Amino acid sequence: MNFRSFLGHLVVPASKDKMISNLTKYQIATKPGHRAQEHLFVLKSVIALYMMYDKAVILSMWDLSKFFDRESLSDCLNELYKSNVKEKLYRLLYMMNKNTRISVQTPVGITEECDTGEGVGQGTLEGALVSAVNLDSGVNEYFHDSEYEASYGKVTLQPILFQDDVARLSLDLESVQMGNNKMEAMAESKLLNYNLDKSCFIAMGKKKTRQEFLTQLETNPLQ
Numbered sequence: 001m002n003f004r005s006f007l008g009h010l011v012v013p014a015s016k017d018k019m020i021s022n023l024t025k026y027q028i029a030t031k032p033g034h035r036a037q038e039h040l041f042v043l044k045s046v047i048a049l050y051m052m053y054d055k056a057v058i059l060s061m062w063d064l065s066k067f068f069d070r071e072s073l074s075d076c077l078n079e080l081y082k083s084n085v086k087e088k089l090y091r092l093l094y095m096m097n098k099n100t101r102i103s104v105q106t107p108v109g110i111t112e113e114c115d116t117g118e119g120v121g122q123g124t125l126e127g128a129l130v131s132a133v134n135l136d137s138g139v140n141e142y143f144h145d146s147e148y149e150a151s152y153g154k155v156t157l158q159p160i161l162f163q164d165d166v167a168r169l170s171l172d173l174e175s176v177q178m179g180n181n182k183m184e185a186m187a188e189s190k191l192l193n194y195n196l197d198k199s200c201f202i203a204m205g206k207k208k209t210r211q212e213f214l215t216q217l218e219t220n221p222l223q
Contacts, residue, residue: 015089015093015126019080022084023136026139027161029128029161029162036162046157050171054205056210058170058201059167059201060167060168060170063165063198067135067164068120070191071120071131071192072190073098073118073120075190079138080093098118131164135163135164138189139159139166148178150170150171157169173220176201
């Protein structure tokens with residue numbers, strides 16, 4: 001075990017409970033006992049509910065481009081501070097990530113180490129959890145009081161996240177556009193970009209209701 005791994009084993013147990021307790025119920029990555037299938041069950045249940053009432057649903061999906069490489073260490077630490085990770089733990093996490101060194105495993109062996117500067121060390125004990133907190137906090141900031149979110153009964157459904165994958169359900173194009181605007185603002189606030197080849201939306205429902213969406217899109221395309 002190298003020195004960094006040793007520090008990770010010290011930091012993670014001390015800060016993990018604080019970070020996880022401040023994650024919203026919509027981000028389940030890194031949470032013990034949770035799996036991606038839970039989000040799939042939620043999506044299928046909500047879609048089935050609205051289709052039962054003969055309503056179409058639009059599923060928007062966003063993929064952040066090179067999220068783990070591009071997220072800002074200072075931004076991540078700011079979110080950790082909000083999660084009550086402070087003082088010595090806060091400083092130690094900064095010191096562990098302020099000058100990240102990486103090497104790559106290739107078919108002919110491991111490359112020489114290279115300095116990449118400040119960043120969240122991926123593949124580390126704390127890296128995945130810090131990244132999950134960072135994105136969850138950003139999305140929650142823009143959507144926690146949104147009036148455009150779908151719901152299941154009395155339960156409001158914000159965008160759901162598994163690490164850096166984000167999905168959101170909408171019932172009309174106004175809601176879809178509002179979601180796009182908020183996600184764009186969130187990404188800009190964190191200096192992130194989307195992979196447009198992997199980001200998309202899907203209209204689901206009976207042919208008549210889906211056609212209504214398509215007709216509206218022809219005269220009022222999404223931005």
